[in-house]
Amino acid sequence: MSVTVRVPAKVNVQLAVGAARPDGFHDLANVFLAVGLYDEVTVTPAEELRVTCEGPDAGQVPLDHTNLAARAAVALARRRGIEPAVHIHIAKDIPVAGGMAGGSADGAGALLACDALWATGAPRAELLAVCAELGSDVPFSLVGGAALGVGRGERLTALETGGGFHWVFAMAERGLSTPAVFREFDRLAEGRRIPEPVASRELLQALAAGDAEALAAAVSNDLQPAALSLFPELADTLEAGRAGGALTALVSGSGPTTAFLARDAESAEKVAQTLRASGTCRTVRTATGPVPGATVLP
Ligand SMILES: C[C@](O)(CO)[C@H](O)COP(=O)(O)OP(=O)(O)OC[C@H]1O[C@@H](n2ccc(N)nc2=O)[C@H](O)[C@@H]1O
Numbered sequence: 001m002s003v004t005v006r007v008p009a010k011v012n013v014q015l016a017v018g019a020a021r022p023d024g025f026h027d028l029a030n031v032f033l034a035v036g037l038y039d040e041v042t043v044t045p046a047e048e049l050r051v052t053c054e055g056p057d058a059g060q061v062p063l064d065h066t067n068l069a070a071r072a073a074v075a076l077a078r079r080r081g082i083e084p085a086v087h088i089h090i091a092k093d094i095p096v097a098g099g100m101a102g103g104s105a106d107g108a109g110a111l112l113a114c115d116a117l118w119a120t121g122a123p124r125a126e127l128l129a130v131c132a133e134l135g136s137d138v139p140f141s142l143v144g145g146a147a148l149g150v151g152r153g154e155r156l157t158a159l160e161t162g163g164g165f166h167w168v169f170a171m172a173e174r175g176l177s178t179p180a181v182f183r184e185f186d187r188l189a190e191g192r193r194i195p196e197p198v199a200s201r202e203l204l205q206a207l208a209a210g211d212a213e214a215l216a217a218a219v220s221n222d223l224q225p226a227a228l229s230l231f232p233e234l235a236d237t238l239e240a241g242r243a244g245g246a247l248t249a250l251v252s253g254s255g256p257t258t259a260f261l262a263r264d265a266e267s268a269e270k271v272a273q274t275l276r277a278s279g280t281c282r283t284v285r286t287a288t289g290p291v292p293g294a295t296v297l298p
């Protein structure tokens with residue numbers, strides 16, 4: 001018997017970053033949107049814990065106990081007094097080290113899959129607590145939709161959205177390390193006073209109204225200068241997407257995936273074609289969001 005869970009990627013439509021905290025993390029006002037690019041995590045009873053992965057980026061995914069999916073299985077098993085004897089298989093479509101919470105998706109997916117396989121009956125709040133231990137983005141991968149994350153991004157409030165948005169994503173030739181991007185943010189911020197991160201009212205209104213033009217005018221990412229500083233070529237990708245008619249162009253989270261908001265499906269296809277022809281990125285994908293979070297497949 002196996003359980004398969006499908007988990008979406010995310011884009012951050014607002015990422016306001018505060019000053020570094022004593023624990024090294026940064027307080028955030030992080031507005032997440034789950035988008036329809038998915039990893040699928042399948043768990044099957046096995047002799048011992050084992051991870052396998054397939055997909056274009058599979059070679060970059062660690063298959064040992066550091067894999068977030070393995071850590072999720074171990075964390076749940078420990079709490080529940082169960083042996084984490086499962087084979088975890090990840091069918092990976094979310095770019096690795098791309099700023100779209102791919103590893104976090106696998107963590108949330110494995111957690112939900114093991115929870116179903118072992119029929120733990122753990123309350124949702126317990127699953128969310130395990131997610132928060134695994135990483136700042138993991139709780140959102142579980143809940144999906146649209147949400148505001150505060151603290152280090154793990155304390156979530158669900159947000160209303162008035163409809164779906166059309167996105168184009170350009171995957172880069174190489175990845176960026178999230179800690180390195182936050183360190184670069186700190187370096188660029190040296191000597192400046194960093195304001196408290198707060199969610200933008202215009203942005204929340206645009207999401208609630210399902211108004212793509214208003215959302216485009218309100219998106220922001222405080223990590224974007226740091227990502228561009230470490231990966232200057234991303235500026236060319238952003239420009240190519242704008243030239244293709246995107247309403248706005250931004251770096252997704254810590255990057256280096258770049259995200260383009262389009263007016264409608266037709267315009268998204270045009271942006272995607274322009275990006276593909278530009279030679280400024282590795283692959284281009286279209287996706288809509290919000291979509292639901294981690295879901296057990298029948
Ligand atoms: C950039 C984002 O993807 C935006 O959603 C997240 O903030 C990162 O979330 P994540 O990859 O789940 O990050 P974690 O695994 O919790 O932390 C990785 C590293 O990122 C940095 N980090 C992360 C979250 C945060 N609020 N402040 C930080 O400074 C820390 O150096 C930390 O050691």
Ligand SMILES: Nc1ncnc2c1ncn2[C@@H]1O[C@H](COP(=O)(O)OP(=O)(O)OP(=O)(O)O)[C@@H](O)[C@H]1O
Pocket residue numbers: 060061062066067068069090095096097098099100101102103104106107137176178253254255
């Ligand atoms: N299941 C996993 N899938 C991908 N990477 C993983 C996984 N587990 C651990 N990792 C490690 O985590 C690193 C970051 O990968 P990930 O794809 O999660 O980055 P990301 O999408 O930029 O994260 P985020 O958007 O949450 O900051 C990888 O380079 C890899 O070493």
